[in-house]
Amino acid sequence: MPITPLILKASIVILVSAILQASTGFGFSILSTPFLLSFFPARDAIQISLLFTLLISLGMLRSTYSEIDKVLLKRLSWSSIVGIPCGIVVFWLISLIWIKWLLAVAILGSTLFLVLQRQIARSRRKDVIAGFLSGLLTTSVGVPGPPLLIYMTGSSMDKAIVRSTTLTFYIVVYSVGIISEWVTGGFTAHLLATTIFLLPSMFLGIWIGKYVFLRFTPVVFRRTQLAILLFTGLYLLFSILSSTFAAAA
Template identity: 35%
Template sequence: MNTYALILIVLIASTMQAATGFGFAIMSIPFLLLLLDPRDAIQLNILLAFIISLMMIYKIRHTVKAATLKRLIMGSLLGTLPGILIFIFLDVRPLKLLISVLLLISTCLLAAKIRFKESNTKEFLMGVCSGFLTTSIGMPGPPLMIYYAGTDLDKATIRSTTVAYFVFINLLSILMQTFLYGSSAIVWKSTLISLPFLVLGIVLGQFVFVRLNQQRMQQLIYLLLFFTSIYLFVTTIAQ
C-alpha cells in the first residue's frame, strides 16, 4: 500500500466532507480501490467516514432537521440487509457499473435544473437507497446529494442533517460488515495512519464551508457526481 497516496486521498476527501456534508466516500472510494482489496477499501472508507462525521456532528448539531433525519434512518434500515448480502456474496463490479451509469444520468438531470419537491416519502426512499449503497459499496452520499441538490434547503441544514445521518448509517454498516464478514488488519492500520490527516481535512473543510455560497455548493455537488460516475465507469471497465 502506498502510504503517501492514502494520506492525500484522506486529506482531500475529508476536506470535501467537512465543506459540504457529502463527498468523503465519493472522493475516496475510487482511489482506495486502486490501493487496497475492494472489501478492505470499502470498510476503510466507512470507518473513516464514521469518524469524521462523529467529529463534526457536535458543533453543527443545532441545525439538524430531526424529522428528516428520522425518515432517513428508518428508510436505511430496509436497505442495509440486501446491501450487506451484496458485500458478502456478490462481485461488486456489476454494481459499480450500474451505480456509475445512474450517477451520470442523475448528474445530467440535476445540471438541467430538475427540481425535487421535498416530501416524507422521498426522504424515506433516499434512506433506503443510501442504506443499501453503504453496506454494499460504502457510498451513502449519492442518493442524498441527488435529492438535496434539487431542493431549496439551506446549506447548513443539508450539511448537519446528512452528517448526523452518516454517524448512524456508517456505524451500523461497519458493525454489520465486521460481524458478518470480518475485517483485516490493513483496515485498522490504515485508519490509524489516516487519523491526523482526517483532522486536518476537517479544519480545512470548515474554512471552505463559510466561504461557500448555496449556488457554489450545488455546482460542487454536480462536479462531484459527474467526476465520480465517469471515474467509476472507466476504472471498472478497465479491470
C-alpha cells in the same frame, strides 16, 4: 507501518475527501471509494470508507447539531437501517466489476439529475425511499451519498441544513453499517492499522473543510457538488473500461 507509495496515495485521497465532506456534507465516500477500490481489495476499500465517514461525522457533530432537520433525520435513519442488510446481500452476490458499474451509474446519474436541475417536492414517502437507498448503497458499494444528494439538492434545501442533517445521518447509517460488517466478517488488523495511519490526513481535511464551508455561496456549493460527482464518475468509468480492455487483450 512504513510510508509506501500506496499509503501516500491513500493519504491524499483521504485528505481531499475529508475537505469535501466537511465543507459540503457529501463527498468523502463518493470521491474516496472509487480510488480506494483501485488501491485495496473491495471489502477493505468499503470498510475504510465506512470508518472514516463515521469519524468525520462524529468529529463535526457538535458544530452542526443545531441546524439538523430532525424530522427528516429520523425518517432517513430508520429507513436506511432497513436497506443496510439488503446492501450486504447485494455485495456478496455480485463481483467487483459490477460493484464498480453500480457505483458509476449511481454517481453519473446523480450528476445528470443535478445538471438538469430537476425539482423534487418533499414528502414522507420520498424521505423514506432516499433513506432506504442510502442504506442499501452503504453496505453494497460504500457510498450512501447519491440518493441524498439528488433528493436534498432537488428539494432546494438550505446548504447548512443539508450539511448538518447529512453528516448526522451518516453517524447512524455508518454505525449500523460498521456493526453489520463486523458481524459478517470483521475488520483485519492490517486494515485497522492502515486506518490509524491515515487519521492525520482526515483531521487536516476536516480543519480545511470547515474553513472552506464558511466561504461557500449557494452557487459555489452546487457547482462543487457537480464537480465532485462528474470527476469521480468519469474516473470510475475510465477505470472500468481500462480494466475491461486490458482483460480482453
